[in-house]
Amino acid sequence: MKREILGVAFxxxxxxxxxxxxxxxxxxxxxxxxxxxxxxxLLAAERDPEFCRVLNEADLVLADGVGVVYSARIMGTxxxxxxxxxxxxxxxxxxxxxxxxxxxxxxxxPGVAEEAGRRILERYPGIVLxxxxxxxxxxxxxxxxxxxxxxxxLLFVCLGAPKQEKWMARWGRHTGAxxxxxxxxxxxxxxxKVERAPESWQKLGLxxxxxxxxxxxxxxxxxxxxxxxxxxxxxxxxxx
Ligand code: UDP
Numbered sequence: 001m002k003r004e005i006l007g008v009a010f011x012x013x014x015x016x017x018x019x020x021x022x023x024x025x026x027x028x029x030x031x032x033x034x035x036x037x038x039x040x041x042l043l044a045a046e047r048d049p050e051f052c053r054v055l056n057e058a059d060l061v062l063a064d065g066v067g068v069v070y071s072a073r074i075m076g077t078x079x080x081x082x083x084x085x086x087x088x089x090x091x092x093x094x095x096x097x098x099x100x101x102x103x104x105x106x107x108x109x110p111g112v113a114e115e116a117g118r119r120i121l122e123r124y125p126g127i128v129l130x131x132x133x134x135x136x137x138x139x140x141x142x143x144x145x146x147x148x149x150x151x152x153x154l155l156f157v158c159l160g161a162p163k164q165e166k167w168m169a170r171w172g173r174h175t176g177a178x179x180x181x182x183x184x185x186x187x188x189x190x191x192x193k194v195e196r197a198p199e200s201w202q203k204l205g206l207x208x209x210x211x212x213x214x215x216x217x218x219x220x221x222x223x224x225x226x227x228x229x230x231x232x233x234x235x236x237x238x239x240x
Contacts, residue, residue, distance in 0.1 A: 002061075003072055003077045003078075003079055004077070005042065005063075005068060005071050005072050005075060005077070005232065006042045006045075006046065006071065006228065006231055006232060006235065007042070007045060007046060007052055008037055008041070008042060008045055008052065008055050008056060008061065009056055009061060010037070010061045010062070010063050010068065010072070010079060011060055011061050011062065012079050012080055013062070013080060013083060014080045014081055014083070015081070015083050015087055015088070015091070017080075018060065018062055018083045018088055018091070019088065019091035019092075019095075021060060022034070022060065022088060022091060022092050022095065022179070023095050025059055025060070025178065025179055026092065026095055026096070026099075026101075026153065026154065026178050026179055027178075028178065029178070030178070031172050031173040031175070031176075031177060031178065031179075031180070032059035032060070032178065032179050032180075033058050033059060033165075033168040033169065033172050033179070033180045033181070033182070034058060034059060034060040034061075034062065034088070034179065034180070034181040034182070035054075035055050035058040035060070035061050035062070035165055035168075035182050036062045036064040036083075036084075036085030036088065036181070036182060036183065036184070037055060037061065037062075037063070037064060037065075037068065037161075038064040038065030038067065038068060039065050039067035039068060039071070039225045039228040040065075040161070040221065040224075040225065041055065041161050041162075042068070042071070042228055042231075043224060043225075043227060043228060044161065044162060045162075046231075048162060050162075050166065051161075051162040051165065051166065054162070054165045054166055054168075054169040055165060057169065058165075058169075062083040062085065062088055063079050063081075063082045063083060064082065064083070064084055064085045065082065065207075065208065066082055066205040066207065066208065067208070067225055067228050067229065068082065068228075069081065069082045069205075070229055070232075071228050071229055071231075071232035072232075074229060074232040074233050074236060075232045075235055075236045075239075076236055076239075084202075084207075085181065085182075085183050085184065085186060086183065086186050086189055086196065088181065089156060089181055089183055089186055092154060092179065092181065093120060093123075093124050093127065093154075094124065096124070096126075096127050096153060096154050097124035097125070097126040097127050098126065099126075099153070100126045100127070100128065101127065101128070101153040101154060102127075102128045102129075102130040102150070102151060102152045102153045102154070103117075103120070103127050103128065103129055103130065103152060103153070103154050103155075103156070104129075104130055104131045104132070104133075104147055104150050104152035104154075104155045104156070104175075104177070105117050105120075105129070105131075105132045105133075105155075105156050105158075105187060106132075106133050106135065106143070106147065106155060106156065106157050106158065106159070107133075107134070107135035107156070107157060107158030107159045107164065107183075107187055108134060108135050108158050108185075108187040108188055108191070109134060109135070109136065110134040110136070111134070112134070112187050112188060112191045112193060113132035113133065113134060113158075113187050113191075114132050115191040115192070115193075116132075116187040116188075116190035116191040117129045117132055119190055119191065119192065120190055130150040130151060130152050131146065131147065131149075131150035131152070133146055133147070135158060135159045135160075140167070140170075140171065144171045144174055144175065147171075147175045147177075148174060148175050148176050151176055152175065152176070152177045153177060153178050153179070154177060154178065154179050154180075154181075155172075155175060155177040155179070155180040155181070156180075156181055156183050156186065156187065157180050157181065157182050157183065158182075158183045158184060158185065158186055158187045159182075160184060160185075161182065161184065164182040164183070164184070165182050168180045168182055194214070194215075195214065197209075197210030197211065198210070208222065208225070
């Protein structure tokens with residue numbers, strides 16, 4: 001079931017249900033793309049109709065941030081919970097590992113995707129890492145050719161939003177992959193360059209606060225996030 005939050009229709013799934021749906025999509029012999037919007041995406045999508053369309057046309061729309069879950073609750077259409085992109089990515093890696101499938105990692109600074117790949121293979125030895133490419137390229141078509149030549153089943157696209165979602169919508173089906181997932185800074189986490197918040201912080205819904213503590217330069221970007229809750233309250237008010 002879909003739940004619309006500030007113009008973006010989210011899939012209302014638990015992590016397990018999202019993993020099950022992801023497995024089904026990976027079985028199908030056609031391209032799918034998955035997006036993991038957080039509150040920053042919702043603010044950007046309001047001002048960028050193409051981004052909004054690309055999010056709504058995705059095969060799976062997962063609520064990455066606790067801010068999305070709060071907004072849904074404020075709007076009176078609560079979601080079952082959040083499904084962090086990185087956890088969905090781990091579930092898809094486990095699935096690919098069983099199938100001995102092919103993985104391509106696209107994005108982040110030079111060297112990061114290789115290191116992320118090395119660490120992923122340590123944990124999921126059945127996976128074939130069929131290619132990597134940093135996210136600071138000029139020629140989109142060349143990158144498409146490189147990805148397609150590697151014949152991936154699964155593709156992580158980590159270029160930041162909205163670049164990664166627009167890339168997947170535009171080029172994804174030409175890669176031959178069965179699934180592409182837009183994952184923001186996930187390659188930095190897989191490569192061990194950035195730590196995720198400890199579980200206790202995650203359980204309290206404070207992952208954003210931990211990130212702010214570690215990367216204070218994000219303060220400017222994050223200062224606008226409470227605006228999403230205000231907008232959600234405004235929407236609910238309008239609907240009454
Ligand atoms: N990035 C990239 N190409 C670009 C801009 C960003 O590969 O042109 C990468 C950047 O190095 C980082 C990721 O995209 O690894 C985006 O990280 P960010 O923290 O902005 O994303 P979030 O996790 O907040 O969605």
